[in-house]
Amino acid sequence: GDWLGMIGGGQLGRMYCHAAQSLGYKVAVLDPDPQSPAGAVADLHIRAAYDDQAGLKQLSERCKAITTEFENVPAQSLETLASASLVRPGAQAVAVVQDRIREKAFIKNIGVPVAPYAAIHTPQDIDAAAEGLFPGILKAARLGYDGKGQARVKTREEARQALESFGGVACVLEALLPLASELSVVMARGADGQAVFYPSARNEHRDGILAVSTVDARSPDQAIAVQAANAALAIAEGLEYVGVLCVEFFVLQDGRLIANEIAPRPHNSGHYTMNASVSSQFEQQVRVTAGLPLGGTASLCSVVMLNILGDVWFDDATGLKREPDWPAVLAVPGAKLHLYGKSEARRGRKMGHVNVLGATVADAVGAASRVAHALGIPFQP
Ligand code: ATP
Ligand code: MG
Ligand code: MG
Secondary structure, eight states: OOEEEEEOOSHHHHHHHHHHHHTTOEEEEEOSOTTOTTTTTSSEEEOSOTTOHHHHHHHHHHOSEEEESOTTSOHHHHHHHHTTSEESSOHHHHHHHTSHHHHHHHHHHHTOOBOOEEEESSHHHHHTSOGGGOSEEEEESSSOOTTTTEEEESSHHHHHHHHHHTTSOOEEEEEOOOEEEEEEEEEEEOTTSOEEEOOOEEEEEETTEEEEEEEOSSSOOOHHHHHHHHHHHHHHHHTTOOEEEEEEEEEETTSOEEEEEEESSOOGGGTTHHHHBSSOHHHHHHHHHHTOOOOOOOBSSEEEEEEEEGGGGBOTTTOOBOOOOHHHHHTSTTEEEEEOOOSOOOTTOEEEEEEEEESSHHHHHHHHHHHHHHHTOOOOO
16 A cells, blocks of 8 residues: 655654554654554654654655654654655644744634733843733743643733743743633644644643543534534634644633644544544544545544543552553443553543543433543543
8 A cells, every 4th residue: 555654752653553554554653762652553653753864765766755743743853854755734734833932822813812921031021011912821832732831820920930941042921821621722724725624622721731522413513503614714724734633622601712733733622533433633634644535523422532641551559650451441331441552651641531422411420420430530421
């Protein structure tokens, strides 16, 4: 079969490999980590840094189309690859999304509301920030994920300290908003501009990390979800985006919808599509990368996705590590387990997820609470 290329060796790359291989492709993964989850299942693992010229050359000679699984791939590398291969998404779109300052300005400019914010380059920018940005969150403009590189700050003084603790890197300071809920839109846009949307998931975070996503297959998308899908489409079109992307949204207590950030790739909140949708978000990424028709996004059932963090390896009583009780998870009807093959369980590290399926959302929630109990994860329906 033909070869597809993947920059990045994490779990998203691994699930992409599985989907691509199902459709008859071979995948070459570029990642420096010899133990990377995607490298372990790829047909070829090129062990090189994301900006290594020889590695990039090997990737583009092998693959006619290349994609990525994380936003921090150097945009320059995508640019380099684009001279020899199709690269989806393109360097321009990724360059905007990987810098929170450019990302926020772009979204606002499109006419989609974002949290009130200021770009912070120096301590003086904090002195000059509007009073309304406190209490706020200082977020490093680059390289953050899972709430890393972020600090909640009540005062200017705390913001100055946080900026210093980040080593003075460029940041955005945004107002801490009163959230009613969080939702995300995962969508795909083909090279011809055609776009498809998955039903938006309702997301719950714990300590800045996604914990639970829920999709009710029976309730048609509510007005707020339609609004979110339209905003995501405007963003994708504005970026001339080709590929799978996710836009995270906040719903405020007064009902307003605010865009938080864009992920230029499949997203954790879209993992539910692996078992509960006609085509998974990873199959969709394969289709877009390879120039195939887009797949169906309809839901087959309701679903609750539970993230499995490294914390569940730690026994509460002893604090020692032990293997979680997978048979107890698998005993729950509707539970579909996905483990990423990571070398070591660490607290806060994403190790896998469980998609718990149900004919109704109540069924899925009931089964999910049994799975959560088996893993010792807190779960409040
Ligand atoms: P990801 O892993 O999604 O890339 P991240 O490190 O980029 O995470 P954000 O998505 O910016 O972080 O924030 C993580 C979570 O923190 C959000 O999902 C939300 O729960 C909370 N949060 C972020 N910004 C705000 C805000 N302005 N007001 C209130 N809560 C916020
Ligand atoms: Mg992020
Ligand atoms: Mg986020």
